[in-house]
Amino acid sequence: MDKRPLTDLIVLDEISKGFNSHNVRTDILIQADFSVLRGETIAIVGASGIGKSTLLNLMGTLDPPDSGKLMFEGIDLYSYSEDKLARFRNKRIGFVFQFHYLLQGFSTLENTMMPGLINGNKKSIENHAVNMLERVGLKNKILDRVEDLSGGEQQRVALARALLMGPDLLLADEPTGNLDKKNSQSVHELILELNKELDMTVIVVTHNSDFAGMMDKRVTIEEGKIVPTI
Ligand SMILES: Nc1ncnc2c1ncn2[C@@H]1O[C@H](COP(=O)(O)OP(=O)(O)O)[C@@H](O)[C@H]1O
Numbered sequence: 001m002d003k004r005p006l007t008d009l010i011v012l013d014e015i016s017k018g019f020n021s022h023n024v025r026t027d028i029l030i031q032a033d034f035s036v037l038r039g040e041t042i043a044i045v046g047a048s049g050i051g052k053s054t055l056l057n058l059m060g061t062l063d064p065p066d067s068g069k070l071m072f073e074g075i076d077l078y079s080y081s082e083d084k085l086a087r088f089r090n091k092r093i094g095f096v097f098q099f100h101y102l103l104q105g106f107s108t109l110e111n112t113m114m115p116g117l118i119n120g121n122k123k124s125i126e127n128h129a130v131n132m133l134e135r136v137g138l139k140n141k142i143l144d145r146v147e148d149l150s151g152g153e154q155q156r157v158a159l160a161r162a163l164l165m166g167p168d169l170l171l172a173d174e175p176t177g178n179l180d181k182k183n184s185q186s187v188h189e190l191i192l193e194l195n196k197e198l199d200m201t202v203i204v205v206t207h208n209s210d211f212a213g214m215m216d217k218r219v220t221i222e223e224g225k226i227v228p229t230i
């Protein structure tokens, strides 16, 4: 039985965020509160343009709020300097996007090792990257150039790269938005297995209702607030 206490990994405290473009103001979040438990899986769902990516990027420390606090294990992350925040992000948060952003011309292994090359030991990073690639089912492709892989395989490399530093939090923005049904399903299953195996909190933006249905919670954005949905 799982005896871990339920603790908050992330708390959004009265977060407001909007954009001004062409003299038009769009408010996305208005004094929104939200909390994410350690180990939880959450889907952010809803129509295009409601602010799902904005919310994910904000939680991933990529885009600061206009006001309010993002607490991660009780620490106000946006109070960090940019350098400190970048180090925190590199170690603690893994990202997967709809487009894989792999570096063409480099191998599967080299791409997976990238987040560890800033100040890690190359040999241990390489061993770890091989383990991660094995875990996502790509052991026989480690020396292939990423452009020679299928779309599903490329997204698995992106996932292995996101896992390299052992993040506490995986953020995925429409990770299977470009994949066919079969590849999507296997990536969905893989993400949920990794959540359990690695005790890694997972937040995904997805339009796939099957995938959203596999998560512990589903939320959307309504009138500036983050609200539960079916
Ligand atoms: N950097 C930006 N500058 C101006 N407007 C933006 C910016 N990022 C997002 N927006 C606007 O904010 C709204 C929400 O965008 P987004 O978070 O990408 O929505 P979703 O991911 O739900 O489709 C959209 O109207 C979008 O055009």
Ligand SMILES: [Mg+2]
Pocket: 052, 053, 054, 173, 205
């Ligand atoms: Mg989006």
